[in-house]
Amino acid sequence: MTANRREFLKGSFELAGLISLSPAVPAFLWRTARAQAAFGTAAASDQTVLIVLQLTGGNDGLNTVIPYENDAYAKARPTIRFTRREVHRIGRTGLGFHPRMKAFLRLLDEQMLTVVQGVGYPNSKREHAAAMRDWQTASPQNDETQTGWLGRAADQIASERIGEVPATFVSNIAFPMALRAKDAIVPAIRSLKDWTFRPLPGQPANSQRDFLEHVTRATSEPLGDAGKAADNPLLELVRRQTLSACTVGRRLEAVAERRPRANVVYPNFGLAERLRTIADLIRADLGTRIFFTELGGGDFGGFDNHANQRGNHGALLHQLAESVAAFLDDLKRDRLADRVVLMTFSEFGRTVAENGRRGTDHGAAAPVFLAGAALRGGLVGDHPSLTDLDNNALRHHTDFRQVYATMLDRWLGIDSQTVLGRRFPSLDLFRS
Incomplete structure (x- = not known):
């Protein structure tokens, strides 16, 4: 030789x-x-994709989907309430979106937005880290769980030989518990530049x-x-x-070189840029089926508005609505919107009554938003009662694991019992 x-x-x-x-x-x-x-x-180009968007800090669902006709709402929130004239009314439901969420009303009218009301879980925690862990592991009764629900889903995808990178975290905050897997490789990136050749x-x-x-x-x-x-x-x-x-x-x-896209305008928000990166990666067709990103910052701040809530909360909701709408418009341009569902969650809602500092404190149930062309759209479930409360917080009527189970079984094609440890009733969220 x-x-x-x-x-x-x-x-x-x-x-x-x-x-x-x-x-x-x-x-x-x-x-x-x-x-x-x-x-x-x-990767097969017909694979469905799930994007999970964390609203960090505990979103005030009551000032997001607003029961503006309810007298109990006005009484509980004398300084931070919104009136019929201010909200974006949802038909004749007596509910309306926050004044800065006009883009969500458009998506709802286009049947590309679903609002699952009253989502939570029994004996829910009201401390940030503990509640976030419950939502991210989907195991509220087991503090020893070392993997997240999306990490376990990623393990299932990887075991079926779809690819070595079934999930990706797109943000610059700490890696979330939700994506911790036993075997699957789950990278974290900040932008498309992280995934291209560098000299x-x-x-x-x-x-x-x-x-x-x-x-x-x-x-x-x-x-x-x-x-x-x-x-x-x-x-x-x-x-x-x-x-x-x-x-x-x-x-x-090639995907990066197509920027800027003349007829797709993303707003100048951090969330919009992260969703734009996700859209580019979906368009590149690399086989990743789960993405996770967030709005609200790395520390528990963002949506945690204990004082002077109206301004900061409105700014975050505006960023949410405008960014998600631009993202879906981008996907529709390339006929990808029917392959993608975006789902929001927050670790808890807020108290019904304001706290004397023009803010709200840690609560319980809140709405979950789902966006995509494959969804039925509209409101799912009744708005929680404002008088039958759980220690000044809204009671849940839909377990968050029902939403997860529906996404796993009906969207990703993964057995939810394997991921969640038990069977939860699914919700009627999809067109077919």
């Missing part, structure tokens, strides 16, 4: 590890390449991509008695992985 051949084989043996450690190749891109090389195909220090802009393409060509050519990569399983593995890495990289770069 010649020295050149020995060195080439030694290099090819180490190449996968070398490339995966390179700072110029995103870890997600390399893992996706490994998955696609192993299974021999790219090594002092090297030309395309140096990393050119290197991978060179490896692909080299492992496809005869090397004396070593033969082609097709005759050598190790070389074939290297060739297929590098080829897939190049393909995925090009696909991401």
Whole structure:
């Protein structure tokens, strides 16, 4: 065996590890390449996608979907209530969206928004970390649970050989418990730039991509008695992985180059940019089926409005409504809206009565929003009573795990009992 051949084989043996450690190749891109090389195909373009949007801090559902005709509402909130004239009225229901959520009324009229009212769980906690853990693990009675409900779903997807990266976290806050998995790889990113080729220090802009393409060509050519990569399983593995890495990289770069999209206008909000990144990744068709992002900040602040609530809460709801509407408009442009459902949640609602500081305190039940073209749209369930309360908080009539079970069984095609540990009744949320 010649020295050149020995060195080439030694290099090819180490190449996968070398490339995966390179700072110029995103870890997600390399893992996706490994998955696609192993299974021999790219992601199927008809896979459904679930996006979970956390409203951090405890959203005040009562000033989000507002019972403006209810006398008990006006009495409980003399300084922070909204009147019939101010809200965006939802038909003749006596309910209306917050004045800064006009975009949600449009989505509701287009049957692309569903409002599940009165969502919570028995003996719900009112401390941020504990309540958030309950919603993210979907195991309120088990403080020892080490995985999240979406992480367990990701494990199920990965076990079915759909791909090595079934879920992704898009934000710059701490990695959420909801995505903690036993086996599945769940990366965290901030923007599309994190998933494209980057030049090594002092090297030309395309140096990393050119290197991978060179490896692909080299492992496809005869090397004396070593033969082609097709005759050598190790070389074939290297060739297929590098080829897939190049393909995925090009696909991401092509998506990035399409920005800005002249007829899709995203507002200048952090959430809008995160949803835009998710839309780009869905469009790139990499096989990721679960995305998680958030609104409200890394610490428990955001929606936690104990004082002077009207201004801050309105600004957050405006960002939510405008960002989600732009996101769906973007997906509709490429006929992707029927493949995607976005679901919101918050760790708890707020107290019915304001607290004397023009704010509200930690409560219980609140609405969950679902957005997408596959949904029936409209209101689901009755608005909770404002007089039959749970220690000054709204009582729930829909367990949040019913919403989760419906998303798992009916949307992602994953057995909800395996993920949630028991069977929960599903909700009638989808058109068919």
